[in-house]
Amino acid sequence: MAVTLADVAARAGVSSATVSRVLNGNYPVAGSTRERVQRAVEELDYVVNGQARALAAATSDLVGVLVNDVADPFFGLIASALQSEIGVGGGQPDAGKLAVVCNTGGSPEAELTYLTLLERQRAAGVVLTGGAVEDDAHTAAVATRLARLARSGTRIVLCGRPPLPAGSGPEAATIAFDNRGGARRLTEHLISLGHRRIGYVTGPQGRSTTRHRLEGHRAALAARGLGPQTRAGAHAEQLIVHGGYDRGAGYDATLELLRRDDGITAIAAANDTVALGVCAALRDSGLRIPEDVSVAGFDDLPFGVDASPALTTVRIPLQDAGARAGRLVLGRVAPPPGGVATVATELMVRGSTAPPGGSR
């Protein structure tokens, strides 16, 4: 049915080995035969069988990218940058690898299943993006899978999640985000504006990102004497509501926060999407932003500047991180010393935060 190497060889009057050499350009081939072969390839519209090639050469053109949610621009930006680095866009025209985007939906089972599927395909590399599920059993299961993958030559890169527990096996280059530091600076910003009763809407429970951001928030409170053990911060923990990463979570959590303390003057959200939900709930409650309540997000996704007012947030250089993950997973750059690179986050102050006391 399909044209094979042998067909091309026959047409060009050479052996299939020669055709292979012309195609791969790894061995010297006489100019004249090369031309004949190339002509035959074009005449026959020959396209190599990647699976056969992979089998014979023990290589692969696939790179797996695990994301929690493709529809979330957070992951979209990472995946996009990663792909243009490994795929058709970035590198050599021919050597493009294909990104297999695996949408785990945050499900640990799906994560493991996808790792198995990628192992089946003998993927050249696997990139795990976004916050990790913090469950010892699951972490161990992932580490085991990754170790096996690494042993069979698959490069492993972690992007936006903490490194694997030391000694758990595989060497995985890690690009970690400074979520803790970013969250801390964000809350410090709110405090220095004069806010004292600051609500916090977390991400989904049991995720590393959620935990780190919350830790940063608490650290900032504690450093300014607003921790739960102080008089001023006696209710600090009550102003933390657990949510998810979607808009609805921000909306609901905000109503809950207002119920718990209608004197809140600022709310920090787990991410920008949640922050939009927070804004919507505040507006629906008749509160103005930032006059009545300041709002802050996290990630600095593109839509944040279009919110009204523009969202104060913490910028993560997602595209840089994704591109770097792409280079790492191809082995085009050396892994960072110690295997872990932490990318800095940057506070972006915009219109949604202001000193408290606008009018209530």
Add this chain to the structure above:
Amino acid sequence: MAVTLADVAARAGVSSATVSRVLNGNYPVAGSTRERVQRAVEELDYVVNGQARALAAATSDLVGVLVNDVADPFFGLIASALQSEIGVGGGQPDAGKLAVVCNTGGSPEAELTYLTLLERQRAAGVVLTGGAVEDDAHTAAVATRLARLARSGTRIVLCGRPPLPAGSGPEAATIAFDNRGGARRLTEHLISLGHRRIGYVTGPQGRSTTRHRLEGHRAALAARGLGPQTRAGAHAEQLIVHGGYDRGAGYDATLELLRRDDGITAIAAANDTVALGVCAALRDSGLRIPEDVSVAGFDDLPFGVDASPALTTVRIPLQDAGARAGRLVLGRVAPPPGGVATVATELMVRGSTAPPGGSR
């Protein structure tokens, strides 16, 4: 290095053929040997080599999904739904196929290159999403590529773009969006609110989506006697500015529109993202939405309801469409009669549009 079928066979004391049969469950195998084999598989942590299997069985676990921009939720929503239909989420636990997401960036060359890469991988199916580049040469090139793919057994699905020119070869099931109808209803909505000087910011030139939406807009104007050939609509064409699908395009186009006619009372945008840019430009120009200028988008992406005011737009059931594309590409459902299904779009009226004459 890696465990192979032969290793499992040896351990179980059977032939590799038997192991294969157990794994695939296609042939009768005695219960006792089945168990022995399964135990051996587990003990050895055996994972089939997908490439070898694909080569031998002439099958593939890969489905290619071409998108213009992964970071755009428009495509993210489609891809997400599609993937949960074909992948780990939707179907049988084991039969999950992997989605290869190919980010073309709207580049025709990239599109062709990816089709070649997918042909190399002998993908089980290919889904082309989003507006098509309208260039005869390119359309023909794509059709040729698709025809070859189809001939070698790859299923082709078009989602969100018009069907291939009739007789151009491959049988591709198509899920088309009623962009024209949606745009028309949207502009009719603006007209019926009382708007007469309506700006329009198009998407990138030379894309089917751009053209169809613009046609719908023009049709609505013409139907209400506001076409360029009428007195009332003499300047109608001047109020159309060509842009792109990003926020910046909306911003710039809006400034240009205001320059051309500062009496504009409504602006329709190519999509929701562009509409946000439009809103930003209007606000920066000191205009209120919708009192001074009404704004409308297209697509109904999730962030639209969080804009302030919430964005009037046209809803496309992207998730349904993506899921359906997934079922089609797996052959799980029969293609629609005629090969083309047009999904309806729905006008979503929200706060960003209102009668003109608020205050200027």
Add this chain to the structure above:
DNA sequence: CTGTTAGCGCATTCAA
């Protein structure tokens, strides 16, 4: 520089 020869790991005939 080029042809010949072996596999890569698996599915699938054909026999038994």
Add this chain to the structure above:
DNA sequence: TTGAATGCGCTAACAG
């Protein structure tokens, strides 16, 4: 019900 043999299409030694 099972095993042995063959080939999927290609790359990589090994000769020449």
